Amino acid sequence: MTTRSPDAEPLLTPAEVAALFRVDPKTVTRWAKAGKLSSIRTLGGHRRYRESEVRALLAGIPQQRLDED
Known part of the structure; x- marks a missing residue:
């Protein structure tokens, strides 16, 4: 059993990040390799991303305009 401190920041999997951005999880991994998004490696070697980041x-991505034809 693992215990998390109350101030531990939530971490997201590549699939969770990909769902938020509506991209493939491989794209999220490429972003991390390119330095656009920092990642944390688990003991098993999997990437995790800070939720706040x-x-x-x-929030910095411009939303699509509804009035575009």
Whole structure:
């Protein structure tokens, strides 16, 4: 059993990040390799992403305009 401290920041999987951005999980991995998004490696070698950083990046993406034809 693992215990998390109350101030531990939530981490997201590549699939969770991909769902937020509506892209493939491989794209998220490419972003991390390119330095656009920092990742944390688990003991098993899997990537995890800080939720606050992902949300900040998501907030910076311009939303599609509904009135575009």
